[in-house]
Structure formats: structure tokens, C-alpha cells
Amino acid sequence: MSLDNASDVDTVPDMSTAKTDATPPPQISRTAMLIMLAIGPEERHGYAIMGEVARITEGATKLGPGGVYTTIRRLLDDGLIEESDERPDPDMDDQRRRYYRLTGLGRTVVAAEARRLQSLVAAAKPWALEAR
């Protein structure tokens, strides 16, 4: 899977049948994963992403504007997210805001990473989760 052509990916793969061992997913940082999870299936702007990251990590991770946008830039360059063409209703939101959404490749990568983490949790269950 070439990241160079990632922006051409416009179909969302079937996550339930995607094979994790068919193509190794690109390496992504923890912050990148959190931002992609924060965007989720919707379109979100920077401030909403920042708030969602804090929410899903229960406040453990609070990104600053620099952390958000430098990561967004990398995700855009790698074709994992894209900027939405639609602008918000001027009565409802600031028109200067940019909204971002996951690409098909981005969804695949999130799914692969989530499965990897899930298998780690499964491996840890018998003993690690019970340790105090």
C-alpha cells in the first residue's frame, strides 16, 4: 500500500474482513493514532479534535495547538486524513475553521492499529489486568 497514492483511496475497506498481515500498516505515532480516533467517522475541526482527544484519554493527554496541527500535517501528507471541502454554516460556526476526516487508508490504519492493541490487551488479560 503506497502512501504516495493514499489520497486516491476513496473507498472504505470492509474492516471486518481486512487482513492485518496482508500489508503492513504505516507506522504511526501515539498522537497520530489519538487524533485519528478523535476524528472517527465524522468530520472535525482542530478544537473539536483537541477536546475529543482529552475526552477519550480521560484527560491524560491534552494536546496544544502545535501538537494538533503538526500531527494533522503529517497525517495529511501521509494520506491518512483529508480536509473537507464543505464549510460550516456561518451562523453556526466560524467559516475559517477547517474540517478533517479520515481517508479510506486512514480507516484501514486505525483498524489495524486497534486490532494490534486489542491483541495486546487479550494477551495481557490473564494476569496483567489483575496486577495491582
Place this chain on the structure above:
Amino acid sequence: MTSAAGGHERIYRSLLRLYPADYRARYAEQQVQLFTDQKRDNGAIRTWLRAPIDVLSTAASEHLRRNRTMAHSMTLAPTPAGRLLGVLGVFGGVFLLLGFINLEQWTPDLFNLRLIVFNLGAIAIATGVHLRQASAGRGLSLSGAAPVVVANAIYLVFTFLLVAKPGQLGGGDYQPIGLYILSAAAMWLSDAWLGLVTFRLGVLNRWSALALLVGSIAAFVGMGNFGLAENGSIAEKVILTGLALHGLGWVLLGLEVALRRRPAPTASA
């Protein structure tokens, strides 16, 4: 109130100058807006407590990323031939350095095998070094590499002749063959010249070139009348130091030829 809010944003915007220009052009407005949103919801003090560290750390990473990207796009990976030559050079240097391990317990066959690998490595590394630095001065680069190839090839032939010849072989048994000694001297001097040329051209690491230059000269001087130095003498210490530096120089140059990315050819007009 509006003036104070504008002041916060102006200061924050001035901090954004720390980012690369292309990043600023694309994200500065969004980042300022996010800062404003944060300040509105969390208060100025809490926002400012985090903002400088956020900007400093991410600006630094953006600069590093940009440099990496630019450096990567302007260079090419070593060719397979370059990698092979570099690896052979590393082997040559390593086999030379292996001589410091139980030097007196080397059997003749192992001793000569070490010489063969060293000579092959020297020929490989001289070729690899020339290929890497020829663009900086083709004639000078060739004048540095060619003598090394010739001298080591001659030394290699002598080593093969000695191996093929029945009787006593090995370290210290050079005296009957004057040309063998001369070829050894030529080998050290040509290696020193290659080190000097490489240092002068500056395409490859100058410390590696310097190690080769100094090590070769020390080894040559330590030979004393083209014969091997006596055990425990100052000459022996000099030659051992030279050999160590020489082997280190080969290893470092070999690693660089094998691993270091090379400049991409520029498009001709």
C-alpha cells in the same frame, strides 16, 4: 478586553515565527484560532502555561522533519555495488584489526588468509571511495585510488605465491623476498596518499581519512628499513598504533561507502 485578547494573539502569533515558513503559511491562522478557543474556554493563564512549550517542541520537530525530508529527497541510497565494496572494505579493516588478537598464535594459513582479505578489502574500499568522491575531483580521486589498487594487488600476488610455495610461511618470513617488502612499503604509502586525497576532497568523513593517513604513515615509518620491527621496540609500538588506526580508517570508510546516502545527480540544463 478586545485589545487584551488581541494582544495575547499577537504574542502567540509572533511565537509561530519559530515554525518553518511553509508550515506557517498553511497552519498559522488555524493554530491562532485554536489558541483563541483554548483561551476562551480555559482562561489565559492556563493556556499560556502550556503554549510556549507546545510551540517550542513542535516547531523543533517540524524543522527536523523538514530537514530530514529535504535531505532524503536530495540524496540517493548507495548502489548495490557501493554497498558491496563498502562491506568488503569493512571486512578488510576488521581482518587487519584481528591481528591484534593473539598475534603470535596465528598459524601461517590464517595469517595469510588475513592478508588476503585485507588486500581484497583495500582494493574494494579504494574503488568504493573513488566512486563516491570522483565527482569532487575525478583526476585527484583516481590518483588516490589507483595506487592503492595496484599496490594491494601486487601484495596479493606475493601472498598467493607464498601460500603456493611449500615451506615456511607466515609472519616475519618476508626477508628472502625483497620485492615483497617493497610492495608492503608501496601499500602503506599508497594508503597514506589515498587518506590525504580523501581528506583533501572532503566528500567522505575527514576523521576516517585522517586515521588512514596517520595510520599508514606510522605503519610505514615503523617498518624500519622495510623490515619488521623487533618485539618490544618503539618501532613496534609505532607500527601497531599505525595498524590500529589504519584498520579503523578502513572500517569507517567502508561503513560510510556502504551506508551513507549519496547526493542525487542534479538535472542538467
